[in-house]
Amino acid sequence: MSLINKMLQDLDARGTPDGRGDAAGIRSVPERERGVSRALVFGGAAGLTAAAIALGWVYLKRPPVPPVLVNVASTSVPAPVPAAVAPVPVVVAAAVPVVAVEAEPVFEAEEAAPAPVKARPAELRRITEQAVKPAPVVVVKTPAPAASERIVDGKQVTPQQRVENAYRRALAQLQDGRVSDAMLALQQTLELDPRHQGARETLVRLLLEAQRPDEAARQLQLSLALDPKQPAQAMMLARLQLDKTGGGAAALDTLMRSLPYASDSGEYHAFLAGVLQREQRYREASEHYQQALQAAPDNSVWWMGLGIALQADNHPAQARQAFERAKGLQTLSPQLQAFVERKLVQLTAVTTK
Structure with missing residues (x-):
């Protein structure tokens, strides 16, 4: 002023x-119209300045408020309830700065939780600044299939199922006329199970039809080496061996190894007797013919074979009886019937002397 x-x-x-x-x-x-004196104005300004400085010092030096962790996921939020709030007068001083404090929402839990433990500022900083370790990863291992099993189309297949699948595939290819593919599938079946007799016999038959007797004989030898208890395969291999020059000894060896497993088979004894007769072992041949006739006494061909073996072994009377029995059955072909009649004439002449 x-x-x-x-x-x-x-x-x-x-x-x-x-x-x-x-x-x-x-x-x-x-002077009396000037209102307020200079001393009063300067004094008020100084007081306001001092109050502002004091409030700022108190605000800066206040202890930090530890954060309150609230589990929102497990806490139910109550619905807001309107309530009458009385207006509160706000006095703002021109020289005092106004500081806005943002309050965090606090949710009431359904059950009373224990009061949080206050931590020291240094400890709180160490906890908040500590790096968060990742949670351990749990690896769930799917059990691997056993060594004897294999996964096919998402299913575990046993070795026996693989063998049967390969065999069925070979038969289906054979029905479709795909002989070469069927033979390959049969060989694959035998690689999985060398003792699969159905696959072995089918493959041997296809090899024989394809005029490949050496491969068929090799397949039969492999089968009998694994299991000699197969008289039918032994007879088949012996026939293939007899077709070769000097193959009588090999055929005889094949038949003798499977003989203990064919004691009740008349056909096996008769076939072995024919091989023995070819190798000029007539006595043994006559013995096996007699064992064969015990199983089938009305087989005229076997009676004829017995007569030949007995005649060669110098038993003409017994040979004549065997030829007469073969002729009397009347089941021989015309050629064999004529052969038996000639033999009877010879033996009659010998026995009557």
Whole structure:
């Protein structure tokens, strides 16, 4: 106010010749009209400044408030309930800064939780600054199939099922006329199970039809080496061996190894007797013919074979009886019937002397 009065006095002095001013114009304000004194204004300003400094110091030095962790997922949020709130008068001082404090929402749990334990500032900083370790990864291992099993189309297949699948595939290819593919499938079946007799016999038959007797004989030898208890395969191999020059000994060896497993088979004994007769072992041949006839006494061919073996072994009377029995059955072909009649003539002439 004193500065304003001084400016007014200067303007008044400049406006009149004598520097006194116009009485009717502008005049200085009397001291009693100036309102508040200078001392009061300066004192109020100083008090407000000191209060602001004190509040700022208190705000900066206040202890940090530890964060409150609230499990929102397991806490139910209550519905807001309207309530009458009385207006609160707010007094804002011009010289005091207003600080806005953002409050975090607090949710009430369904059950009373224990009061949080206050941690020291240093410990709180160590906990919050500590790196979060990742949770351990749990690896679930699917059990591997056993060594004897294999996965096919998402299913575990046993070795026996693989063998049967390969054999069925070979039969299906054979029905479709795909002989070469069927033979390959049969060989694959035997690689999986060398003792599969159905696959072995089918493959041997296809090899014989394809005029490949050496391969068929090799397959039969492999089968009998694994299991000699197969008289039918032994007879088949012996026939293939007899077709070769000097193959009688090999055929005889094949038949003798499987003989213990064919003691009740008349056909096996008769076939072995024919091989023995070819090798000029007539006595043994006659013995096996007699064993064969015990199983089938009406077989005229075997009676004829017995007569030949007995005649060669110098038993003409017994040979004549065997030939007469063969002729009397009347089941021989015309050629064999004529052969038996000639033998009877010879033996009659020998026995009557």
